[in-house]
Amino acid sequence: MTDPIVLVLTIIMVGQISLSVPLLVSRCHANATFMPLAVFLLACGLLAMNSIVATLFESAYLIYTAWVFPTLFVLCPSLWFYIEGITSNTPWKFTKKHAVHGVLVIPALVVSVMILMLPSDVHRAIFIDDVTANHPLVGTLFTSMLIMMVLWLLHCVYTLYCIVRRLSDYRKELKNVFSNNENKELKWINWLLFSALCVWLFSLTTLFASSLFNNVLFNARVEVLLSLLLLWSLAHFGLQQQPALIGENAFLLGDAKTEIKDQQSQKQHNGINCQQKYQRSALSQAQSARIAEKINAVMENEQLYLDSSLSLQKLAKHTAISPNYISQTLNETLGLNFFDYVNQWRIEAAKPHIIANQSSVLDIALAAGFNARSSFYKAFKQQTGVTPSEFRKQNAIA
Template identity: 35%
Template sequence: MHMITEPPSLFALQIATLSVIVISAHQLLLRARNRQVYRPLAVCLLAIGFITALPISKTLLPVSFQVLHLIFCLPALLLVAPSLWLYSIGLTCQTPWSFQKSDIKHFAPSGFGCLVALVALILPEQYRYAILVNDNLTLVEQAPTVLRSVIYGLLIVTFGCVLGWIAQSAWYFYKLINRLHHYHEQLKDVFASTEQKELRWLVWLLISVGGVWLFIALDLFLDNLFSPIQFDQHLYAMMLLLLVYSLALWGLRQKPGFTECYELADSHEFVSDPTSSEQVKYQRSALDHQRASQIVTKLEHAMVVDKCYLDANLSLPKLAKHIHTPSHYISQTLNETLGMRFFDFVNQHRVDAAKQLLAQEQDAILTVAMEVGFNSKSAFYTAFKKHTTLTPSDYRKQHQIEGNQ
């Protein structure tokens, strides 16, 4: 057995990371029986785990298994970004996500990586060892012409795959940020309170991963052309453990943002594409001006008389059920007739109610916020300033000054 000694502390961090991945992936796969959205995240974590386990295999496994492990790290590397992308799609879809044939294209690079790995496996053993274990190209130079050409071609293709992984990761990073931006906007058409659904943790995680990715990409690039960056392996291992732990923890806690709307999936009251325009979204609607006016009357009655805005978890489906009107008609009326999103429409009434309480009572700002339906003080301040250009405290002070004059 070929043993490579790792410092005990570094080996412990690698084992801890792999343990978190295995336990979390197992839990995610169990949940995927009922909701497929967790399956891509499990695949993403397992791919990361396969790469992370490389130093461990160098310590514990025979050289033949080390080589096999190293060869298949390439397709695993190309599997991480597409899996995270599909997981994000599942979290932000307005209908329950499931794997479709159209999703297969995302795994084409990883499939090509598997093909490269299989070609590497059929090389004579001594040449695989010379390239992957001993880093010795002298033996390759002595190989027959055809075999030497195949080996050098394989090395070039592998380097191209590494560069391709850098481009692939950058592309999916851009797509994820763009997707989340549209998702945040779309939430406002369905929910009056969005703080717990905005996936802010995923945005910050992506930014953190982006920083680590830049470092790894630079290290891989330099390692293939010149020499790797010299840095403390403990720092890298700790960062990786923290990122994996965060992804696993939040992944296990997070539900898809539109879970409450899934029962409406069969009625097609919501579109699943967050990038579709309002014009396309409503182009087949049968809503006319008279019906829209009736819906406006119902909406005002629900807010002013029934005070539905006091429900901190008020959503478009809940309000639709309350006024016995299809959700997509309400959404269309708000957007085209009132020029408002559901989020702004409800919060406008909450702010109006808060203004009365601020003028009449001396309750704490947080108490007022909760009484009118807001979930947090920060959300209250944001909405209040948006609709009045003043903070709640400034509004109260201004009202007191006007009252004393």
């Protein structure tokens, strides 16, 4: 008998997913990135219904277990497609190359057919009563399911690696496009992935401990509650998040992967790696020097850096220079990405006010073009090696 509290929490989870999925689907016409997220949440909802179906709809449990098994292999592809879409600088759409990510669904469907072929009494013994059943198909079924679960775990690890790598590349690309990256870095995905990994590890620990020592470290109630919170957070942030790079004149992430990997430091970025990055560019060194002079003059005379929403696209329109040429000039000639270049000007503008000590650090940060105190502190220490208060003390003594 399923724990009533677990059953209630599961019903709440399924209800929350039932509300979120239609909202996501309704927005797919404007942004197809919402579709993979809707599929992921729908798959999670179907998997979460296991206790509901087993308790309230036992007669349908045979069909449920057969068709819910392939759903497990939809989770990784759909989550990856969502991350891919949200970090892309072009509208996401499903193509033939994406089909390879769902290759495990095909053998999973074969396992589903094997489950459907089980007699009802054998199915009940295996999936409900959890006892041994004698049937020629049982051994093959268990072996197939074990192999599929191992493949699924490997696929999860690979997907997690791809997501972490993609997010890292994406955040580096943001610095080539924006001067402020708040609400664009997708840090909430990091926390969700970390939390989900912790839940998974705790679940494995519980399984191990309860099997060997009859000691439950992480009961089903806590597990379902955490799953509910994770799925709610994913739906909440997913409904609000928009791809930051779409609409900006940025480099394609796919073409920039090799470039970003080679950026070990600013010195490397300004040396051989940077030459390889722009080896097809028609921009000469003389042109690059003129562009550097022009954008420096614009920054100094018109103080564009005070605009907290300043982007590469805005600077390109203001100077009538190709955004690719500006980015190449910043990287090759000045050895900086757009983010660090603009914030360098902002820090220089903030220094006199820090020394004067007539305004709060937050007011100085906002006046200089930063969106938050934390980002100002981080940029200030990165450039000067000290915090604003330490900088003020050093200059007061001098």
